[in-house]
Amino acid sequence: MNTVIETALREAGDDTKPATVKKSHGGSINESYFVETGQQKYFIKYHPNAPERFFELEAKGLERIKQTNSISVPDVMAYSDDKGSAYLVLEWVEGSKTAQTESMLGDRIARMHQAVGEQHGFSDDTFIGVLPQPNGLFNSWVEYYRDRRLAAQLKQGINQKSITGKRRDRLEKLINDLDKWIPIDAAPSYLHGDLWGGNWLVGAGGIPYVIDPSFLYGDRHFELAFTELFGGYSADFYQAYKERFPLMPDYEDVKPLYQLYYLLVHLNIFGEMYGGAVDSVLKQYVGK
Structure with a gap:
C-alpha cells in the first residue's frame, strides 16, 4: 500500500x-x-x-x-x-461545524441547482456505489429518468432476481405511465447525484463541502427528494434552500417517485431489506 x-x-x-x-x-x-x-x-x-x-x-x-x-x-x-x-x-478537508454551517449548506446547494446545463443526464456513464449507472444526454427529463434511471434498475433487478412477480409488474406499469407524474419542463440543474448525509463535510471556518458525487444534469427536486430519504439534513438546511430557490408546488406529490430510484439502487445492492419500501412506493402510484 x-x-x-x-x-x-x-x-x-x-x-x-x-x-x-x-x-x-x-x-x-x-x-x-x-x-x-x-x-x-x-x-x-x-x-x-x-x-x-x-x-x-x-x-x-x-x-x-x-x-x-x-x-x-x-x-x-x-x-x-x-x-x-x-x-x-x-x-484534506477538516473543520468544525458552526451555527451557520447547515444554513450555508442549504443556500449553496440551492445556488448549485440554479446553474443549468443544456440537456438532462450526463455524457459519460457513471456509478452509484459500484453499480453501473448508464447515462446519455436527453432533451426530455422524463425520458432520461424513465430510460436511464428506473428502467436500468429494473433490468438490474430482473437479472439478479430482486425484482420479480408483482413488484416487476408494478414497476413496469409505473415506468410506462411515468409522464403522468414527472414534470416535463424541469430545468437540467447541476446535481451532485448522491447527496446522502454522509457525502458532505465541514472545512475550516465551518464551510460545508460536498464529496463523492455521481454527477448529472436533471430536475433539482430529484436531488432534494434523496436528501429526505435517509436523513442527515436539518431544518436549517431546508429553510435556507427554499429561501434561495423555492420548491415547485407539487414537490410532495412527486417526491416518492424520485426516492424510488435510490430505493431500487439499495435493493439491488443490499437486498430485500429495501423491498418493502420499494413496494410501498409502487402501490402508492399504481395500486395493488
Whole structure:
C-alpha cells in the first residue's frame, strides 16, 4: 500500500516522504487514508479492483460542481484507474461545524441547482456505489429518468432476481405511465447525484463541502427528494434552500417517485431489506 501512496503523491506533485499515513473513514467501497507530508495533508482513496474510469468520473463530477462557484469541493490533486492500483488524491478537508454551517449548506446547494446545463443526464456513464449507472444526454427529463434511471434498475433487478412477480409488474406499469407524474419542463440543474448525509463535510471556518458525487444534469427536486430519504439534513438546511430557490408546488406529490430510484439502487445492492419500501412506493402510484 505504501508504494501506491508514494506513487499517488508523486503524481500529485509531492516528492516529500509521508510523515503520517493513517486509515481514515471513507465509506465501504474504498480504502481511505489520511496522509501528511512535509508539503501538505491529503485524503487518498484506493480501490484495488475499481471499475474502469471509476476515479476519473468522480474527479469529473467534482470539477463540474466546482465550475458553478456555489458549494465547495475538495481540490483533486491526482487520480489513476490503473488495474490493481487505482487511487484518487484530494486535499484534506477538516473543520468544525458552526451555527451557520447547515444554513450555508442549504443556500449553496440551492445556488448549485440554479446553474443549468443544456440537456438532462450526463455524457459519460457513471456509478452509484459500484453499480453501473448508464447515462446519455436527453432533451426530455422524463425520458432520461424513465430510460436511464428506473428502467436500468429494473433490468438490474430482473437479472439478479430482486425484482420479480408483482413488484416487476408494478414497476413496469409505473415506468410506462411515468409522464403522468414527472414534470416535463424541469430545468437540467447541476446535481451532485448522491447527496446522502454522509457525502458532505465541514472545512475550516465551518464551510460545508460536498464529496463523492455521481454527477448529472436533471430536475433539482430529484436531488432534494434523496436528501429526505435517509436523513442527515436539518431544518436549517431546508429553510435556507427554499429561501434561495423555492420548491415547485407539487414537490410532495412527486417526491416518492424520485426516492424510488435510490430505493431500487439499495435493493439491488443490499437486498430485500429495501423491498418493502420499494413496494410501498409502487402501490402508492399504481395500486395493488
